[in-house]
Amino acid sequence: MGYVIQGETGDWELVIGLEVHAQVTSKSKLFSGAATSFGAEPNTEVSLVDAAMPGMLPVINEYCVEQAIRTGLGLKAQINKTSVFARKNYFYADLPQGYQISQYDQPIVGEGTIILDMKDGSTRTIGIERLHLEQDAGKSLHDQHPSKSFIDLNRAGTALMEIVSKPDMRSPEEAAAYVTKLRSILRYLGTCDGNMAEGSMRCDINVSVRKAGEPYRTRTETKNVNSIRFMFQAIEYEARRQIDLYEEGGEVVQETRLFDANKGETRSMRSKENAHDYRYFPDPDLLPLVLSDEEIAKVKASLPELPDEKKERFMRDYQLSNYDAGVLVADQESAHFFETVAKGRDPKLAANWVMGDFFGALNRLGKEITDPPVTAANLGALVDLIADNTLSGRLAKEVFELMVETGKAPGDIVEERGLRQVTDTGAIDKAIADVLAANPDKVAEYKSGKDKLFGFFVGQVMKATAGKANPALVNDSLKKQLG
């Protein structure tokens, strides 16, 4: 049984579809040469075209087209060799042309798929309905003046990819996994930086509820959800609201709703009756976008190894579990870091160190993998010291912490601090003999059946050797000596 919400009239299933607006990574805008850097002074990255001056005409940015093709291929989707730009007409102060150039019935990318790896080890395949290219609008700033709104056109004309999923998700977790996976793919491809906080990836959520086995019921669209946490809240709130409505004998109306992050709730923005009539029609300023097989093949040849393929390779070549491989390939930097550590070494050991102590240190220090506290080469050297028995696992942890602190190579730390593990059986035997001699009563108790004391003896031996004794040798020898 999947995710359900219990209502008074029984269990309800969620149906979720997502429209993700991903800002295309590009130095210039979709139809003008203006720059697109984040955080520029208002209205400093605006061309005559972006400001919709009289007589200005759009010219397609071929790099943005290439990025859309790349994304389509990354989503295993159909690339449409002919697509058409259309005008979506509406008036708003931050929409200079009075229309947005978008794609309507002939998008550049058709159906594709995204595979989700769920935490419980299962996988889900989510359909992609389409991907189309469109211009972003500018920004209206309503908090700069008591009675006026200010307009910043820097964002106006920036290229967006609208990636529309099929209504294939059934829980907030799946929706979150979808956005996470999509973001991972986009980042691998280098087609969108996926930064939700800066607004370069934005999500509109379509939610409806139904009883098991029913056809789809009426859906609502919630806009303005700019983090995965808010997405959870918005979906849960919206589903609960719809269930309550049905159970009170009401109906859900098809409408656009807005997520209020402060209150954690959605509220009505406009109903279907008040919905804009966008009067889409093909933009007569632009010819249909026609792609050749060669152009598509060229982009295809330049695709990087994508998360799914990388994960399979990691499972195959490094014998990693589905889960471990999934974690390591979530972003290219982690995967690359792991591969550097694992090269020529025990991959399982390398994976444990990367995902364990190393990721732990990143989290603790709030650092990104692009600025690691321990380099992959040094972590690899540490793994080597474990493999050749220079360090025990316990010593290795100590050395790792010193590496984080000092940034030094593990070999240097071992030498400086004399942390090399003791593998001399004579020295270990002697230490054990001393411990046993000093604790005759405990030896007697052990021999009379108190097995738990074995750990006590190990601890005492380790203490006596300043933690440097090889634990396996200590165990072996101790067992022998205790008879």
Place this chain on the structure above:
Amino acid sequence: MSELTNLTIADARAKLAKGEISAVELTEAHIQAMEAARGLNAFVTETPDLALERAREADAAQKKGEAGILSGIPLGIKDLFATEGVRTTASSKILENFVPPYESTISANLKKAGAVMLGKTSLDEFAMGSSNMTSAFGPVISPWKRKSNSNAQLVPGGSSGGSASAVSARIAMGATGTDTGGSIRQPASFCGIVGFKPTYGRCSRWGTIAFASSLDQAGPMTRTVKDAALMLQAMAGHDPKDSTSANIALPDFAAAMTGDIRGLKIGIPKEYRPDGLSAEISKLWDDGIEMLKAAGATPVEISLPHTKYALATYYIVAPAECSSNLARYDGVRYGMRVEGKTLDELYAKTRAAGFGQEVRRRILIGTYVLSAGYYDAYYTKAQKVRALIAEDFRKAFETVDAILTPTAPSAAFGLGETNDDPVAMWLNDVFTVPASLAGLPGISVPTGLSSEGLPLGLQLLGRPFDEETVLKVAGVLESAAGFKATPNGVEI
């Protein structure tokens, strides 16, 4: 002075090249003519100082042997072309004080060729009209008068009425026009001059204020076919800033006028001779056919069966595009603004005050035909018919080399003589609209006078990007017709 203003561009070029006249002299003569003829209201903005500055530059270039193809030639520029630092209004209140910080490709090309801009010529507001009466700055008057009633003021046609009036009245040697459904050809016919709309895509639309993007095309308005060829040579060419601009090499347009049309087949479309066609226009057309026949061409009756749907199609497509193109005039960033309590009120007040009646009418029609529930019945169907009209021409051009038709159904009408029926006004474009929908090159050549002594033109249409054949035939027609009449108000 009148001698200078009556020169053709071709003659003036020769005299300038030989040093017989200077560009400054030529320009001064035209500036005087412009001032003397202010009663015609042909210009929205006069730029005499700028003109003289350019004329001096042209003289300097001539001395250095660096004269461009139109060096020192005084021209009118339709006020739909953005001109850097010179206000550009589209004859609309909403852009009354708009001064662009950029130069349209067409006016830039002319400038590069050495042309001298006398000023910005008036037009129907946003190029919407066939009379130049919808300009926010008052109607333009034709220099022509009827024999019978010389007091009646006549319209110059539209939308390029200011350009037509100025060229006809010898204020400018040539002028730019734009043609969406006949806006170059119809006023050329009304004013007894040559007006040439090249193939859609031949001239860049960048910096030209848009009316209907899939139809708008710039072209020259001159007193001779040769002058039109020279001017087009300077205006046309591929522009990477306009995605619909054709990347096709420019031929030598003037060189195409060999005078030899022997063996060419000239299509005579039967659908262009409706029952109500005036005897005068019918005869003009027949005379034209005879002239081409005498020159060795063969007239061939052809059928363009979807002609009757052209006007209806045009009045769906053009308003649809204009309703979207004119959305940018919202009072937010430039142009007129009338404040309101809310954003919607600002829009409504600004656009109500800024746009005239005809523009508002077309925006409303365009919005309607694109609306949900009506889109398929109007816009989609119009697109289908448009394709059929283009197909009619394509088939016809399998057998003929050019097509000859009247340009307009009548001679110029008087300023106060039209009733308020907009459809009656739209009928002016009945012969010009089909070629616009098909994107074909079309030229109007003056070939005769009406019984009232008013000029009448014939239209020649050609295959896409075959301006050369159009010019070749037009040159022969022009010579054969020997149209020498000048407006009665103009001293030659």
